[in-house]
Amino acid sequence: MKFEITQIGxxxxxxxxxxxxxxxxxxxxxxxxxxxxxxEYEEALETIETFSHIMLFYIFDRAGEIKxxxxxxxxxxxxxxFASRHPCRPNGIGISIVRLxxxxxxxxxxxxxxxxxxxxxxxxxxxxPKFDIRDNANNGWVEPIKFHKxxxxxx
Amino acid sequence: MKFEITQIGxxxxxxxxxxxxxxxxxxxxxxxxxxxxxxEYEEALETIETFSHIMLFYIFDRAGEIKxxxxxxxxxxxxxxFASRHPCRPNGIGISIVRLxxxxxxxxxxxxxxxxxxxxxxxxxxxxPKFDIRDNANNGWVEPIKFHKxxxxxx
Numbered sequence: 001m002k003f004e005i006t007q008i009g010x011x012x013x014x015x016x017x018x019x020x021x022x023x024x025x026x027x028x029x030x031x032x033x034x035x036x037x038x039x040e041y042e043e044a045l046e047t048i049e050t051f052s053h054i055m056l057f058y059i060f061d062r063a064g065e066i067k068x069x070x071x072x073x074x075x076x077x078x079x080x081x082f083a084s085r086h087p088c089r090p091n092g093i094g095i096s097i098v099r100l101x102x103x104x105x106x107x108x109x110x111x112x113x114x115x116x117x118x119x120x121x122x123x124x125x126x127x128x129p130k131f132d133i134r135d136n137a138n139n140g141w142v143e144p145i146k147f148h149k150x151x152x153x154x155x
Numbered sequence: 156m157k158f159e160i161t162q163i164g165x166x167x168x169x170x171x172x173x174x175x176x177x178x179x180x181x182x183x184x185x186x187x188x189x190x191x192x193x194x195e196y197e198e199a200l201e202t203i204e205t206f207s208h209i210m211l212f213y214i215f216d217r218a219g220e221i222k223x224x225x226x227x228x229x230x231x232x233x234x235x236x237f238a239s240r241h242p243c244r245p246n247g248i249g250i251s252i253v254r255l256x257x258x259x260x261x262x263x264x265x266x267x268x269x270x271x272x273x274x275x276x277x278x279x280x281x282x283x284p285k286f287d288i289r290d291n292a293n294n295g296w297v298e299p300i301k302f303h304k305x306x307x308x309x310x
Contacts, residue, residue, distance in 0.1 A: 001162040001275055003214050005246045024286045037237070041245060043223040046235035051295035054237075057248060059158050068198040080201035082192070082209075082279035085286075090196060091160045091277045093212060095250070097289060120156055122246045124237035129292050131179045131240075134252060137284050140206035 009037040009106075009121035011058055013113050018062070023073050024085075025096055025112035033098065033113035035121060042106040048126065049103045057123035058115060060092035074145045083141070094119075097127050164192040164261075164276035166213055168268050173217070178228050179240075180251055180267035188253065188268035190276060197261040203281065204258045209265070212278035215247035217271060229300045238296070249274075252282050 013033040015021040022028035035056065037045060048054065066088050069078045081089040098110040108124075168188040170176040177183035190211065192200060203209065221243050224233045236244040253265040263279075 003160040003162075003275070003277070005158040005160055005248075007156040007158075008245055026286055041223065041237075044235040044237040044245070046224045046233065046238060047296050048235060048238035051238065051293065053289050053292040055250075057246075068196065069201045078201065080199040080203060082196075082199040083201060083203035083206065083281055085280055085283075089278065090163055090199070091212075093160070093248070093278055095210075095280070097287065099289075120158070122158070123244065123248055125240055125250070126238055126295055126297075127289060127292055128240075128294055128297050129289070130294050130297060131181060132252065133288055133290075134208050134254075134282060134284070135288075137208040137282055138206065139283055139285050140281055141202050142281075142283050142285060 005122050007120040007122060008041050009035060011035055011056060011115050011119040011121050013115050013117045015115070016117050018116065021116055022114045025098060025114040028114065029112045031111060031113045033110045033115065035108040035110060037106045037108070037121070039106050045103065045106070048100070048124070051100055051126040053097055053127035054100050055125045055127050056096050056098060056115065056121060058094050059120045059122060060087035060094050061120055062116060063087040063092045066090060074142060079141065093122070160277050162275040162277060163196050164190060166190055166211060166270050166274040166276050168270050168272045170270070171272050173271065176271055177269045180253060180269040183269065184267045186266065186268045188265045188270065190263040190265060192261045192263070192276070194261050200258065200261070203255070203279070206255055206281045208252055208282035209255050210280045210282050211251045211253060211270065211276060212280070213249050213270060214275045214277060215242035215249050216275055218242040218247045221245060229297060234296065248277070
């Protein structure tokens with residue numbers, strides 16, 4: 001079955017190239033971004049300013065070739081793309097948790113961003129610790145990984 | 156801009172009606188589900204068994220009328236749908252964090268499920284506490300809410 005998704009806004013960030021973009025927002029909390037929600041959706045933001053953090057859903061519109069299993073920025077071993085956050089995946093949907101700094105009409109200012117500039121936004125949901133924190137979760141194969149610079153020439 | 160999303164599997168759960176389905180998985184941890192990934196995507200599951208929790212992305216295929224602001228199951232005040240997890244939203248994409256109990260080829264057995272039976276799956280990502288836990292986040296307007304039975308006849 002196929003489904004159609006419509007862009008509802010645009011994500012602006014300081015990251016023009018994949019090399020500049022941090023591996024995850026938590027590794028670069030000062031990265032600031034601006035989210036423009038198209039004016040016809042502004043009403044859907046009502047009471048969003050009560051949250052400190054939100055989840056952005058977007059399209060990996062500059063992703064390369066889709067492979068079902070490949071190595072990631074984090075280590076050299078292959079992982080299935082459903083066992084990693086790799087952007088080149090069957091449905092190229094990304095999710096990022098960002099800090100909501102300010103709301104001004106249909107514009108959200110955020111930090112902790114790890115998204116390429118000019119990325120199509122498709123949904124926003126509030127990050128709700130009561131629902132979204134699993135204190136008993138493990139980090140799987142990511143557990144022993146130390147954060148490092150992205151390997152060169154790796155998609 | 157429009158994007159096309161393809162179903163990659165099917166989510167099976169004990170919940171046939173919206174009334175039976177818990178408000179969030181954390182409120183009903185014993186709810187068991189079975190995720191069938193279509194065989195052509197099985198390779199994308201490689202090393203997923205190293206994770207205790209995964210995020211399921213799916214389509215709210217039985218959502219009712221889309222309104223940009225409405226009350227939710229949690230309280231009677233209206234909230235913009237980007238400030239709530241309401242299923243009736245411009246792009247009807249749902250996300251649930253579930254516990255991964257077992258993997259057998261292209262089948263994942265999970266618990267803590269809050270998804271309707273027979274729901275189209277569109278992506279899986281690992282839940283990674285290093286990336287996904289924000290200890291400093293607030294619960295926004297959800298903070299004072301006590302969990303309760305779903306109000307009757309509310310979409």
